[in-house]
Amino acid sequence: MSVTEFIDTHFRHFNASALKRATEAYITALDDGAQMMVTLAGAMSTGELGRSLAEMIRRGKVHAICTTGANLEEDVFRLVAHDEYQRVSDYRDLTAKDELTLLEQGLARVTDTCIPEEAAMRKIERAVFELWRAADTAGKRRFPHEYMYELLRSGVLEPAYQGDPKNSWLTAAAERDLPIFTPGWEDSTLGNIFAAHVIKGDLSSTDPVRPGTDAMIALAAWYRERASDPRAPGFFQIGGGIAGDFPICVVPMLRFDLKREDTPVWSYFCQISDSTTSYGSYSGAVPNEKITWGKLGAETPRFIVESDATIVAPLMFAKILGW
Numbered sequence: 001m002s003v004t005e006f007i008d009t010h011f012r013h014f015n016a017s018a019l020k021r022a023t024e025a026y027i028t029a030l031d032d033g034a035q036m037m038v039t040l041a042g043a044m045s046t047g048e049l050g051r052s053l054a055e056m057i058r059r060g061k062v063h064a065i066c067t068t069g070a071n072l073e074e075d076v077f078r079l080v081a082h083d084e085y086q087r088v089s090d091y092r093d094l095t096a097k098d099e100l101t102l103l104e105q106g107l108a109r110v111t112d113t114c115i116p117e118e119a120a121m122r123k124i125e126r127a128v129f130e131l132w133r134a135a136d137t138a139g140k141r142r143f144p145h146e147y148m149y150e151l152l153r154s155g156v157l158e159p160a161y162q163g164d165p166k167n168s169w170l171t172a173a174a175e176r177d178l179p180i181f182t183p184g185w186e187d188s189t190l191g192n193i194f195a196a197h198v199i200k201g202d203l204s205s206t207d208p209v210r211p212g213t214d215a216m217i218a219l220a221a222w223y224r225e226r227a228s229d230p231r232a233p234g235f236f237q238i239g240g241g242i243a244g245d246f247p248i249c250v251v252p253m254l255r256f257d258l259k260r261e262d263t264p265v266w267s268y269f270c271q272i273s274d275s276t277t278s279y280g281s282y283s284g285a286v287p288n289e290k291i292t293w294g295k296l297g298a299e300t301p302r303f304i305v306e307s308d309a310t311i312v313a314p315l316m317f318a319k320i321l322g323w
Contacts (some may be wrong), residue, residue, distance in 0.1 A: 003323045004318065004319045019312055020258075022270040022305060022321060026268065026320055029234045032230070034234045035229075036061065036062055036064075037064045037233050037234065038053070038066075038238070039066045039067070039247060040065060040068065041283075042241075043111070044309065044310075044313075048167065049314070050078075050169035050172075051069065052313065052318065053169040054169045056317050057173055063233070064181070065178060067184070068188065069144060070188045073124065073188055073189060075168055076124055078163050078232055080162060080163075081115075081123065082215055082301045083164060084116045086107055086113075086114040087114075088109060089314070108121075121190075124249060125190065128148075128190065129202075131150055131151070132147070136204055136205070141180075142208065143182065143209070144191075144209055145182055149168060149173075152174045179218075179222055181216075181219050181246070182212075183243070184246075216246070216253070217250065218250075219250045223254065223263075224249070231267045234267050235247070235269045238271075239271070239272040239273070239309060240282050241282070248266065249293075269296050269300055272307065287302035
């Protein structure tokens with residue numbers, strides 16, 4: 001039985017039904033000509049979501065990505081240090097002293113997975129710093145993902161690869177020159193490192209990396225170009241936070257702030273979230289709340305799958321891909 005057959009046979013009620021219906025609506029949106037924005041929050045790259053997301057990108061099922069700086073960089077960290085990551089299956093039993101030992105070993109823990117600082121973070125820092133410095137000297141300004149694209153396309157990292165590039169969503173995105181938007185990039189390891197280099201005087205200013213406001217302007221242009229071609233883009237949100245809230249806001253900005261009232265709302269919406277609905281939580285907000293903000297319409301197909309994205313997203317992607 002294929003994954004698609006398994007879902008069609010067994011996923012009939014509750015969150016399983018939401019997963020199936022949301023996936024079928026995603027396929028319908030693509031068939032109707034809509035492009036799809038995928039947003040990445042949480043630690044999806046650390047969790048190797050690229051094993052399914054990369055094929056989604058290669059097969060033209062994803063047309064733009066909004067990601068945290070952490071997911072942007074951690075996909076590359078995985079490429080160069082895959083074999084040196086460490087698993088901590090009994091992470092729930094760790095004491096504070098155990099956590100301190102991991103720190104002393106240069107291992108930064110994300111749930112059950114530890115990222116090796118020297119093999120991953122510092123290796124990429126040394127490579128990307130040269131690009132930042134060259135841009136600083138030349139007076140150039142680029143988005144965070146453009147530096148990552150240059151690193152991957154140049155081949156300079158290939159001798160250090162431990163992971164398989166076919167499982168890297170960022171490699172697939174670079175091959176297709178996929179638009180990527182990274183709000184709040186400074187809230188990431190490389191963002192912190194970049195700021196440290198500016199403070200130390202290694203870089204003359206923060207100018208080499210374009211900020212989130214520039215990303216919003218670029219996103220507005222991307223959305224307007226595709227707003228009726230022949231349908232407005234759809235929105236597939238993994239997790240919550242800035243990766244989801246930033247891009248979905250482009251529609252009310254265009255409609256209310258720029259007075260472009262002909263701008264259509266997003267044509268499809270699905271969120272995978274393990275956040276429960278709570279007071280004032282964006283991640284836990286149900287989709288229909290977004291209608292009041294002018295992000296979605298009353299007729300927009302809206303879905304929320306309340307489960308673990310590391311389980312749900314690969315299943316949905318598999319059905320979309322016909323696996």
